[in-house]
Amino acid sequence: MPELPEVEVTRRGVAPHIEGKTVTEVVLRRSGLRWPFPLGLSLSLSGRTIRATGRRGKYLLIHFDHGTLIVHLGMSGNLRILPLAALPKKHDHFDLVVGQQLMRMNDPRRFGAVLWHALEDGPVAEHVLLAKLGLEPLEEVFSGDILYQQTRHRSAPIKQVLLAGDIVVGVGNIYACESLFEAGINPKLAAHRIGKARYAKLASAIRDILARAIEKGGSTLRDFVGADGSSGYFQQNYFVYDRAGQECRVCGSLIMQIKQGQRSTFYCKTCQK
Numbered sequence: 569m570p571e572l573p574e575v576e577v578t579r580r581g582v583a584p585h586i587e588g589k590t591v592t593e594v595v596l597r598r599s600g601l602r603w604p605f606p607l608g609l610s611l612s613l614s615g616r617t618i619r620a621t622g623r624r625g626k627y628l629l630i631h632f633d634h635g636t637l638i639v640h641l642g643m644s645g646n647l648r649i650l651p652l653a654a655l656p657k658k659h660d661h662f663d664l665v666v667g668q669q670l671m672r673m674n675d676p677r678r679f680g681a682v683l684w685h686a687l688e689d690g691p692v693a694e695h696v697l698l699a700k701l702g703l704e705p706l707e708e709v710f711s712g713d714i715l716y717q718q719t720r721h722r723s724a725p726i727k728q729v730l731l732a733g734d735i736v737v738g739v740g741n742i743y744a745c746e747s748l749f750e751a752g753i754n755p756k757l758a759a760h761r762i763g764k765a766r767y768a769k770l771a772s773a774i775r776d777i778l779a780r781a782i783e784k785g786g787s788t789l790r791d792f793v794g795a796d797g798s799s800g801y802f803q804q805n806y807f808v809y810d811r812a813g814q815e816c817r818v819c820g821s822l823i824m825q826i827k828q829g830q831r832s833t834f835y836c837k838t839c840q841k
Contacts, residue, residue, distance in 0.1 A: 570641045572705070572738030573781035575626050578647050580782075583621045585649045586630070586666050590617045595663035597656065601675055602642060605662070606684040613637070618666070624693070625701045625737035630664075635686040637664075638695065642679030648672050701737040705774050710736060712768030719759035719767075726762060726770075727755035727828050739774055743781065745809045745834045747773040754840045755833045756826075780805070808834040 570578070594610035606612070613632070622629035628647075630637040639647070652668045662673040662682050673680065685692045692698065703710045718735045719726075729735065730744045739747065748755050750773035753766060762770075784805070807817055812825035812834060821838040 570626065570645070571740035571743060572623075572626060573743070573778055575628055575641065575738075576623055576782050577785050578641070579621050579623050579628055582647055582649055582671055585669055586618050586664070586671055587621055588618065589666035590615065591664060591666055593663070593665040595665065595670075597661050598678075601661060601678045601680045601682065602640075603681055603683065605682055609682075609684060612684065613664070624698050624704075625733065626740075627698060629692060631692075633687070635684060635689075636692040638681070638683040638685060638692070638697070639673070640681040640683075640697075641673075642675055642677060642681065644677040645673060645675035645680035648674065700734060702733055702735045703737065705736050705738060705771075705778055710771060710775070712764060712771040715767040715771055716762075716764045719762065722759040724759060725756050725828060726753060726759045727833055729759040730774075731829070731831070736774065738778070741831050741833075742806075742809050743774070743777050746807060747777045749808045749835060749840060750777060752840055754837075755828065755835050808836060810834065 591613045592615075594613050596605050596609065599605065612634075616632050616634065618630055618632060620631045622631060626640060628639040628641075630639065641647070648671070650670055650672050652665065652670055654670070654672070656663075656672070657674070659674050659676045660672055661675055661678070664671040673682065683695075683697075685695045689695075703714060715735065719729060722729050727744055727748060730739045730747075731741065733739075745755070747770060751766065751770040753762065753770060808823050811823045814823050815821070816823055816836040816839060819836065819838045821836055824835055824837055826833050826835075
């Protein structure tokens with residue numbers, strides 16, 4: 569599943585091609601994906617100018633004067649910028665046409681979403697899918713103190729708390745594993761047992777890992793490509809994720825793999841206490 573870095577890489581890839589441009593057509597090739605496409609979407613957007621793009625967690629936001637298009641890539645979706653004449657392929661479900669180019673969404677598993685939040689319904693941050701999301705990890709307001717304060721009554725393992733998304737948003741499985749390794753924290757440790765100093769290291773590691781992943785174009789997940797069709801390369805820098813049975817790059821111990829909440833967790837029992 570595309571995580572926060574992949575979504576941010578996608579946003580940066582499509583932004584120069586659509587920001588400030590006027591939508592000339594919306595093409596829908598099915599009735600919907602995870603949820604039905606908004607009724608009258610083509611009529612609502614045609615002739616309207618895209619003012620800006622944004623991101624909230626794993627949701628891509630395309631802002632218009634009269635509302636915001638909310639796009640989620642689901643398990644396997646991607647957005648591509650293509651020439652107007654590009655013929656659709658299998659699983660190409662949605663086109664946003666701007667001049668002589670189009671932004672096309674391909675989603676083989678159809679777990680993605682294209683939704684509309686009208687300005688009259690209030691700030692887009694209040695949309696039901698966005699309202700309960702945690703802090704953005706790349707913004708200054710996110711800190712180790714916040715993590716410490718919000719986990720005093722959380723007995724769940726810290727890995728599960730990070731994935732929950734109600735304290736900090738967008739730290740998915742890959743980047744949770746890598747961040748916990750960088751901070752030297754065992755993923756099985758109960759969240760309330762971690763002190764302020766260790767949470768400061770974890771917050772710093774999360775910011776560092778995500779920033780580096782964005783810089784490298786995200787990870788080459790099975791289904792992810794950027795807006796220009798290129799793959800990310802952060803997976804070449806993994807210390808623990810998907811390296812079970814291999815030697816730790818730091819201490820030489822074997823990387824362990826366990827299941828937490830039906831997700832695979834990778835860690836080094838020597839480096840992470």
